[in-house]
Each structure stands twice: as structure tokens, then as C-alpha cells.
Amino acid sequence: MPSVELLTYLELVGQQLKLKLFEDRLALQKVTYLLQEAGIDLGYTFTWYVRGPYSPSLTRDAYQLVNFRVDTKQLPRPEAADAKKIQVISQLIESVEGKHPSREYWLELLGSLHFVAKYLAPGKNRKENIADFKQKKPGFKDADIKEAWKLLQDHGLIRR
Amino acid sequence: MDTSVFQRLRRISQLGLASLVYPGANHSRFAHSLGAMHVLARMLDNLAINEPRLKVSDEDRQLLRLAVLLHDLGHFPFSHVIERVMKRRSGNAGKHEVLSRFILEDKTDWSISQVLHKASTRDGVVKLLKGKYPGPALYGYLISSDLDVDRLDYLQRDSVHTGVAYGAIDAERILRTATVDNPENPSFLVAMSKGAYAIENYILARYHMYNSVYYHKVITAFELMLDRLYELLSDDHVGFLPKLEAVHRMSEEEFTAYDDGYVLSAFTRYLKEGKSDAASELIRMLYARSPVKEAYREFKVTEMKDLKFDKLREDTTDIIRDKLAQESEIDRDWIFVTECQIPIMSETDEEAIYVQSDGKPIKIADDDRSIVSKLGGFGMRGYRIFTKAELVEKLGSSIGTMRT
Numbered sequence: 001m002p003s004v005e006l007l008t009y010l011e012l013v014g015q016q017l018k019l020k021l022f023e024d025r026l027a028l029q030k031v032t033y034l035l036q037e038a039g040i041d042l043g044y045t046f047t048w049y050v051r052g053p054y055s056p057s058l059t060r061d062a063y064q065l066v067n068f069r070v071d072t073k074q075l076p077r078p079e080a081a082d083a084k085k086i087q088v089i090s091q092l093i094e095s096v097e098g099k100h101p102s103r104e105y106w107l108e109l110l111g112s113l114h115f116v117a118k119y120l121a122p123g124k125n126r127k128e129n130i131a132d133f134k135q136k137k138p139g140f141k142d143a144d145i146k147e148a149w150k151l152l153q154d155h156g157l158i159r160r
Numbered sequence: 161m162d163t164s165v166f167q168r169l170r171r172i173s174q175l176g177l178a179s180l181v182y183p184g185a186n187h188s189r190f191a192h193s194l195g196a197m198h199v200l201a202r203m204l205d206n207l208a209i210n211e212p213r214l215k216v217s218d219e220d221r222q223l224l225r226l227a228v229l230l231h232d233l234g235h236f237p238f239s240h241v242i243e244r245v246m247k248r249r250s251g252n253a254g255k256h257e258v259l260s261r262f263i264l265e266d267k268t269d270w271s272i273s274q275v276l277h278k279a280s281t282r283d284g285v286v287k288l289l290k291g292k293y294p295g296p297a298l299y300g301y302l303i304s305s306d307l308d309v310d311r312l313d314y315l316q317r318d319s320v321h322t323g324v325a326y327g328a329i330d331a332e333r334i335l336r337t338a339t340v341d342n343p344e345n346p347s348f349l350v351a352m353s354k355g356a357y358a359i360e361n362y363i364l365a366r367y368h369m370y371n372s373v374y375y376h377k378v379i380t381a382f383e384l385m386l387d388r389l390y391e392l393l394s395d396d397h398v399g400f401l402p403k404l405e406a407v408h409r410m411s412e413e414e415f416t417a418y419d420d421g422y423v424l425s426a427f428t429r430y431l432k433e434g435k436s437d438a439a440s441e442l443i444r445m446l447y448a449r450s451p452v453k454e455a456y457r458e459f460k461v462t463e464m465k466d467l468k469f470d471k472l473r474e475d476t477t478d479i480i481r482d483k484l485a486q487e488s489e490i491d492r493d494w495i496f497v498t499e500c501q502i503p504i505m506s507e508t509d510e511e512a513i514y515v516q517s518d519g520k521p522i523k524i525a526d527d528d529r530s531i532v533s534k535l536g537g538f539g540m541r542g543y544r545i546f547t548k549a550e551l552v553e554k555l556g557s558s559i560g561t562m563r564t
Contacts, residue, residue, distance in 0.1 A: 003252075020465055022509070025508055043255075043258075044252060045258075047303075048291065048297050049297045049347065049348075049511075050341075050347035050348055050509055050510055051509050056304045056510075057252070057255075059506070063464055068475070070476075119294070120292075135345065136296075
């Protein structure tokens with residue numbers, strides 16, 4: 001039985017645990033990735049897959065958790081140190097709500113760009129990171145990539 | 161492979177206590193690790209033939225082989241059984257993969273870490289196991305997906321050793337008909353059309369192996385007993401049955417000795433103390449091959465992502481156990497609750513199996529030519545409740561009350 005703690009953090013950043021649609025599953029993955037990168041240790045290992053950072057065990061846990069009746073209000077609240085990190089991600093997600101073409105497009109872009117910059121090409125500069133990203137994920141617009149980089153910088157997830 | 165920590169895998173059973181039901185199922189994690197590495201090498205060889213534009217450097221090939229060889233290094237005794245105890249207590253930190261990485265990254269004085277460091281491969285192997293290696297998405301897919309090399313080995317191996325014939329797969333065909341989606345930026349394997357039937361058979365075989373072996377009623381019963389024993393008897397000391405934190409403190413020699421036999425020795429020592437508690441009785445039952453009995457089961461083939469079970473099942477297994485103990489007045493040490501879920505196929509783009517269709521890859525779940533496309537999103541979900549034979553009726557009655 002996976003830890004129900006995950007549900008608390010998802011709820012706090014405004015992400016419901018839903019798995020019916022592809023978009024739901026993608027959002028779950030990218031939001032959890034970003035939460036971990038903000039410093040919340042949920043213990044999932046993310047690897048680079050076709051839609052960016054992805055954790056197989058998160059998917060398995062989600063399918064288990066989705067059908068349990070868990071009253072998240074009864075669960076312990078995160079400590080103060082985590083509260084700030086949660087707020088960062090909550091604000092980041094909020095900034096892409098309603099953006100064109102979709103929230104999920106932006107979550108995939110933010111998560112994937114971050115992963116490339118931090119893990120796949122860590123010693124490179126911004127220009128090189130973006131070039132690497134475009135080679136791996138050619139479906140994103142240049143203007144959106146630049147904006148996503150700025151969002152990640154503004155929220156302290158990228159520091160260059 | 162000659163390092164003591166790797167040789168330890170000879171003494172970790174691949175299938176936990178499955179040999180109590182399938183006597184031939186005494187193969188080890190050692191054999192499986194070698195097998196998975198071999199499958200990876202064969203896969204890369206066949207990909208090079210089927211898609212010559214795909215470039216995997218010699219360095220990457222070697223790192224991938226090593227990562228697959230070592231992916232189970234941190235397995236606990238009796239494989240997933242003890243791991244479940246560790247995960248319940250410590251969350252994702254209790255996973256064997258995390259322990260594998262911990263050994264390679266943090267135990268730098270251990271021989272296995274030093275051998276890898278000397279060959280300048282340790283960093284690359286650790287990065288691959290952490291999912292942070294700067295390579296294409298294909299590498300992650302080969303290591304963990306619906307068509308990964310781990311699965312391609314263990315399905316064959318487990319089928320042969322248990323004798324469960326409907327778990328047999330045509331691995332050779334799958335390997336020979338494998339290609340990739342995009343050789344310049346490969347993200348996943350794609351089965352050529354001529355390999356489609358082998359893939360269908362593989363998908364169904366996996367499902368049958370889960371039902372027949374991995375979630376077999378009696379094997380499950382024994383594993384729950386072992387799980388309970390470890391939970392009851394483990395402590396913070398390295399010397400008896402260690403909790404996760406104690407495992408982390410082990411020396412190389414102590415960890416090398418931490419195998420299936422170590423756990424059984426601890427049980428035997430405990431028996432000699434002559435206590436008359438649940439743990440002693442469970443050990444005697446285990447040694448006598450006398451499993452706890454099923455008091456209730458509920459299984460459905462249904463959509464994996466949205467399932468409404470009865471009222472009892474909406475709670476987590478721990479809560480169910482506590483409520484049952486209260487309702488039935490049976491000691492909670494004698495109530496065993498377990499759930500299972502067996503998806504037919506993954507629904508995610510990342511882990512799905514892809515086949516060629518008019519020159520393009522599509523998920524087999526979306527391929528109208530394939531019978532398994534009608535099964536996409538479905539799987540088996542269920543739960544079982546066990547107890548001692550003499551308490552089955554009493555517990556069954558309480559379950560009935562709580563389900564309504």
C-alpha cells in the first residue's frame with residue numbers, strides 16, 4: 001500500500017488524483033516531479049521518457065490510491081519548511097492555468113525543460129540547454145520554451 | 161560478478177516462497193540478473209540489425225549492461241516479501257532499487273563499488289539506475305516499461321521453473337522483431353508487424369503468470385506469514401532481523417550474509433527461546449508448510465482506473481485489519497489482508513507497448529487488428545483476507561457484517 005501522504009501534497013498544490021484521461025495522468029507525473037524538485041521528498045525516481053520525466057512506480061501507486069476513500073483532512077499537514085516549497089509549486093502551476101494551448105502542455109514543458117537542464121545537460125548554459133531540449137522535444141514553440149525557462153527561474157527551480 | 165555482494169544474489173530466491181507450491185521455483189536473483197543482462201545485450205544486437213541508423217555507443221552499451229546486471233543488487237531476503245515490510249515502514253526509501261543505488265553510491269569502500277570505480281563505470285551506472293543518465297528515453301524504456309528486459313527474462317525464467325506453461329513467451333521472436341520509433345531520438349521499442357502475435361502472447365502470458373504464480377492463493381498466504389513474522393521480530397539491531405536503518409549500517413560482510421538463510425536462521429533461533437506467541441506459532445506453521453487459510457476473497461476483471469468495491473474495501477489494508485480485529489475480537493496478529501492489481505497493459509505513453517502500423521508506431525492498446533486492444537484499461541483487481549484455520553468462520557462472519 002503506497003503512502004497516502006502523496007494525496008496531501010497533491011491536494012495542496014491543487015492537483016486532484018484522477019487517472020481517467022491521458023491529461024490527468026500526465027499532469028500527475030509532472031506535478032509530482034516538480035514537487036520533488038522543489039525539495040519535497042516523495043521518494044519517486046523520475047527517468048526521461050517520451051513525454052519527459054516519468055516515474056513508473058508513481059503510476060502504480062496512483063492506481064492503488066485512486067480507489068481508496070482517504071480523508072486528506074485527517075492526514076498530518078506538512079511541516080513549515082515544506083509549506084514554502086509547496087507554495088512555490090502551487091504558484092508555478094497557477095501561472096499556467098488556462099494558458100494556451102493547455103495546462104498539460106505547459107506542465108510537460110516545465111517538467112521536461114527542467115529535467116534536461118538539471119540532469120541531461122547539467123554543465124551547459126541556457127542556450128545549450130534549450131538547444132538540447134528542442135532536439136529531444138521538437139513539438140514545443142520557441143516562445144513557450146523561453147517563457148517556461150523564465151517561469152522556472154522566477155520560481156527558483158533553475159538558477160542560471 | 162565475483163564480488164561478495166553480487167554473489168549474495170545466489171542466496172536470494174527470485175520468487176520468495178513460491179517453491180512451497182511450485183517445488184522447482186528455487187531459482188535465484190543471481191540467475192535472473194545475468195539473464196536480464198543477456199536479454200539486454202541481445203536486444204541491442206537485434207536493434208542494430210533492424211535499425212542500423214540507431215547509434216548506441218560502446219560505452220553506453222556497457223553501462224546499460226552493468227545497470228541491468230546490478231539492478232537487483234539491493235534485494236532483501238525473499239525478494240519482494242521483505243521489501244513490502246520495508247516499504248510499509250519507510251515508504252519509497254524501502255525499495256530494493258533505492259538500496260541498490262545506496263550500495264553503489266554510498267558504500268564506496270565496498271568491493272563492488274571499487275571495482276566499478278576502477279573501471280570508471282560507477283557514476284554512469286548509478287546515473288542510469290537513478291534515471292538521470294544523459295541518454296535517450298529508450299534507455300529508460302529498456303530498463304522499465306511493459307516490454308523491458310527485466311520482464312522479458314523473468315517471465316521466461318519463472319514459467320520454466322514453476323512449470324506454468326501458459327506463462328511461456330516467444331522471447332526470441334520479440335527480440336528479432338524489435339525496432340525503435342525514431343533512430344535519431346529513440347524513445348521506445350516498436351514491435352514490427354511480424355512480431356505482433358508474439359507480443360499478444362507475451363501480454364496475456366504475463367497476466368496468466370500473475371494469476372497463477374505471483375498472486376497464487378497459497379503462495380500469498382505464506383508470504384503474508386513471512387511478512388508478519390518480519391514485522392513482528394525485526395528491530396534496530398544488525399544482529400537479528402534488521403529494520404531498514406540497520407541494513408544501511410551493515411558492513412559489507414554483514415550485508416553479504418543477509419540472505420534467505422539469514423532470515424530462516426533468525427526464525428530458528430527465536431523458536432529456541434520457547435515462547436508461545438503468534439510469532440513462534442507462525443514459524444512452526446511455516447516450517448510445517450501449513451499456511452493460513454482464506455476467509456474471504458473478492459476478485460473482479462474491471463477497468464483499472466475506476467473501481468468501486470464494497471464498503472470494506474474502500475479502506476486501506478491496515479485500516480481493514482484494525483476494523484476486523486475490533487469487530488471479530490480476533491488478535492490482529494492473526495488477520496492478514498492483501499490486495500492485488502494486475503493490469504493487462506500499461507495505459508501510459510511512456511510504458512506502453514508499441515507496434516508498427518502503416519510505418520508508424522501505435523500503442524497496441526489502440527491497434528484494431530489486435531485482440532488485446534479490447535483489453536486495454538482492464539485488469540484484475542481484488543483482495544483476500546486470511547487467518548488461522550480455526551478462526552476462518554468467525555472472521556468470515558465479521559467480514560460479512562462489515563461489507564454490508
